[in-house]
Amino acid sequence: MKFYRNLSISQKQVVWAWGFLALPVLFYVVIRFYPTADAIVLSFQKWNMLGIRQWAGFDNYIKLYNDPVFWKVFRNTFVYLILGTPASLVISFAIAYHLDKVRFLHSTLRALYFLPFLTSTVAMAWVWRWFYQPVPIGLFNNFIASLGFQQIAFLNSTTNALPSILLPAIWAGLGFQIIIFMAGLRAIPTSFYEAARIDGVSNWTILREITLPLLKPTIVFLVVFSSISFLRIFDQVFNMTTNNPGGPLDSTKPLVLMIYQTAFSSFDMGYAAAQTVVLFSILLIVSLLQLYLMRDR
Amino acid sequence: MKAIRTLTLAATTSLAAMLSAGAVSAVEIEYWQYIFDARITAMDKLIANFEAANPGITVKQSTFPYADYRTKVAAAIPAGEGPDVVQLFYGWLNDYVQADLIQPLPESTFPAARIEAEFFPMVQAMKIDGKYMALPTAVRSLALFYNTKLFAEAGVTAPPATLAEMVEIAQKITKKDGAGNITLEGITSGMTAQDHQWFREVLLRQFGAVPYTDDYRTVTYNTPEGVAALEFYTSLEQTLGVTSSTFMDEPQAAFKAGRAGMHIDGSFRIGALKDTRGLEWGVAELPAGPDGTQSNYASYWVNAITTKAQGEKYDAAVKFMDYITSDEAMQIWLDTVGELPAKPSAALTDANIADPVFGPFIKGLGYGHATIFADESGQRQVLVDAVSRIFLQGQSAADSLAQAAAAEQALLDSYYAK
Structure with a gap:
């Protein structure tokens, strides 16, 4: 107590600040940092959830490197990212850009676009799964068949399944991205547009020279945000392919689903931890890249 | 003071006695x-x-x-x-x-x-x-569920006793639309459901193959007999057209909805089917193989x-x-x-x-x-993929089965390696 009384005001402020921070710090250490560190340790061990953990050196990583499924899954994960991120950004920007100019029923339209984002992913994935079924129950195929065309194997195909699963994932994320884009558009001072109009510049030039450059922070944020969400895609894939998770023939399996299966159906915890460390590294690189890109602001 | 001490002692003694008595009885x-x-x-x-x-x-x-x-x-x-x-x-x-x-x-x-x-x-x-x-x-164990209403409509009086009869009945029941899409299945199929058990312990044995060595640590089904069993299984969908593994999402869903004539499943399905209104069904033993062999998975x-x-x-x-x-x-x-x-x-x-x-x-x-599994879902996946390779990539049954056997053996080896 005497020690505290002898502190200066600013030192006391530090003590209080840490006093209040202690709870979240403790929370993060126990709930986040400790399990993370433990997972990294586990990735060098062999453990089936029962019994003791045994040291395995780099065995898990060597197994991972030699596992053809891992490379396929790695590729799938990046296909989700490379198709999903640009597609969702372009679509949401186009919608936000035009929605920004609409006065009639503006709030209603915005709410409608936001609605899928509020829906539970699991429920949505199951509804889309039903849409994609072959005749006689699938909505899309019933329609296609009624027009007299050959039905399309949406999910039971090594080429169609991944885009079929990606589509609802993009659709569900649109609402959020549209709202962020619209906030970004609103934040651009109208004086720039007025000046451009006085100069008689075309709409295309305004978009390219004013709107897009000034939206850069918004775009960077959304790129990183949606990249991370596509790299972590799981719910949509798992729920739309529960009978054959990540199938057919692993053509839709993302890394997170592989981790889940390795851990909780094969009970190979060490191997799953090694995969988690790889995913962690990828996400870390993406986040660091974000910091680097945001730096010049 | 002394009174209190005596009282405490008495209380302790009786408590101890009570506790020990409790522990004994x-x-x-x-x-x-x-x-x-x-x-x-x-x-x-x-x-x-x-x-x-x-x-x-x-x-x-x-x-x-x-x-x-x-x-x-x-x-x-x-x-x-x-x-x-x-x-x-x-x-x-x-x-x-x-x-x-x-x-x-x-x-x-x-x-x-x-x-x-x-x-x-x-x-x-x-x-x-x-x-x-x-x-x-x-x-x-497994058995064959059959839809009695559909059987009656197709003029079938008894459930199949053999695989040949099963195919024949399935052909009678199957209905297709103008474009050739199945709208009513003769028999359900799907390696993702119980078919992998049916294939492993029943079909393979009925076609003369032995799925594993006795300790279930070595795969032995990659033989001409094994290929014949896989060919029979895939022919139901590919050449006979009496089933479709993607029909109505899940085999049990198709049967429950009255859209399938026959369905192979475990005794644990009885509860779900009992409560389905409008579904009239019966149960028969799994059909016997070409040489009369009967087998089951338990x-x-x-x-x-x-x-x-x-x-x-x-x-x-x-x-x-x-x-x-x-x-x-x-x-x-x-x-x-x-x-x-x-x-x-x-x-x-x-x-x-x-x-x-x-x-x-x-x-x-x-x-x-009873198959001794090292990793049931992993071993199931091997057979799911074997059939997918045939259906989606046009691989031959022989190549697909050889690949499946190698994959399953690798799984078993890594599990039992200590």
């Missing part, structure tokens, strides 16, 4: 299983009967969601907490034994010779190094005594195990849960065999095989 043991309503009810009945017959022993049942079950058991027992008697899937036995979570059943109460004489032969999978580690109360959950149970708790646990593997317990389990008795003496009673629903499943137990 009442032993409480704990029983763990995962949450499945009918099984909890059945176990409550068994516990009530057991406690009535064994005053002084109480059994406390704890249940957990399936997803947490394994972790909870693994964490509790080494810490000296948790169950004295535990329920586990037969396929997990190796893991539990190696982790030192369960102890062998005592030879005095459960002599190996008696178990082998009394239980169905597939229970022998529970013997490790000559000692029985666990025993089931109930077992499950699986079961077992009970075992954990390493935590010592001293009087161990004795109580042995008594409890003895009761829950008795004929009486098995009949209660059948009536409450719908799972089949694990002993012929309890299963093959006249009433059970004559039962139109349970009968065919029970007959299947007599020639059933």
Whole structure:
């Protein structure tokens, strides 16, 4: 107590600040940092959830490197990212850009676009799964068949399944991205547009020279945000392919689903931890890249 | 002062006496299983009967969601907490034994010779190094469900006895639209459901192949006979067109909706079908193979005594195990849960065999095989992928089966490598 009384005001402020921070710090250490560190340790061990953990050196990583499924899954994960991120950004920007100019029923339209984002992913994935079924129950195929065309194997195909699963994932994320884009558009001072109009510049030039450059922070944020969400895609894939998770023939399996299966159906915890460390590294690189890109602001 | 001291002494003495008396007369043991309503009810009945017959022993049942079950058991027992008697899937036995979570059943109460004489032969999978580690109360097998309404419409009077008859009936029932899309399946199919069990333990054997060596550590189905079995299975969809593995999302959904004539599934499906309005169905034994071979796949959950149970708790646990593997317990389990008795003496009673629903499943137990899995979902995936390669990538059955055998062997090798 005497020690505290002898502190200066600013030192006391530090003590209080840490006093209040202690709870979240403790929370993060126990709930986040400790399990993370433990997972990294586990990735060098062999453990089936029962019994003791045994040291395995780099065995898990060597197994991972030699596992053809891992490379396929790695590729799938990046296909989700490379198709999903640009597609969702372009679509949401186009919608936000035009929605920004609409006065009639503006709030209603915005709410409608936001609605899928509020829906539970699991429920949505199951509804889309039903849409994609072959005749006689699938909505899309019933329609296609009624027009007299050959039905399309949406999910039971090594080429169609991944885009079929990606589509609802993009659709569900649109609402959020549209709202962020619209906030970004609103934040651009109208004086720039007025000046451009006085100069008689075309709409295309305004978009390219004013709107897009000034939206850069918004775009960077959304790129990183949606990249991370596509790299972590799981719910949509798992729920739309529960009978054959990540199938057919692993053509839709993302890394997170592989981790889940390795851990909780094969009970190979060490191997799953090694995969988690790889995913962690990828996400870390993406986040660091974000910091680097945001730096010049 | 002295009065108080005397009083304290008296109180302490009587308390100690009471405690020791309590310890002698009442032993409480704990029983763990995962949450499945009918099984909890059945176990409550068994516990009530057991406690009535064994005053002084109480059994406390704890249940957990399936997803947490394994972790909870693994964490509790080494810490000296948790169950004295535990329920586990037969396929997990190796893991539990190696982790030192369960102890062998005592030879005095459960002599190996008696178990082998009394239980169905597939229970022998529970013997490790000559000692029985666990025993089931109930077992499950496969049978053919058929839609009686669709059978009548197609003019079929009896369920198929052989694979050839099965194909013939399926062809009569199947309906297609103008574009050739199936709208009513003759028979359901899907390696993702129970077909992988049917293929592994039934079709392969019926076509003359042997799926594995006796210890289930070596794959032996990559033979011309094995290829013939796979060709038969894929021909149902590819050439005969009486089924489609993607039809209505899941085979059981198609059958439940009345859109499929026949469906191969386990006895655990009975409950779900019983409550389906408007569905009229019957059960038959799995069709016999071309040379008349009958086979079946059986699986079961077992009970075992954990390493935590010592001293009087161990004795109580042995008594409890003895009761829950008795004929009486098995009949209660059948009536409450719908799972089949694990002993012929309890299963093959006249009433059970004559039962139109349970009968065919029970007959299947007599020639059933229990696959010893290293990783059931991994091994299932191997067969799922084998069929996908044929359907989606046009691979030949021979190449696909060879690839599947190699993949499954790699899985087994990595599991048993110590």
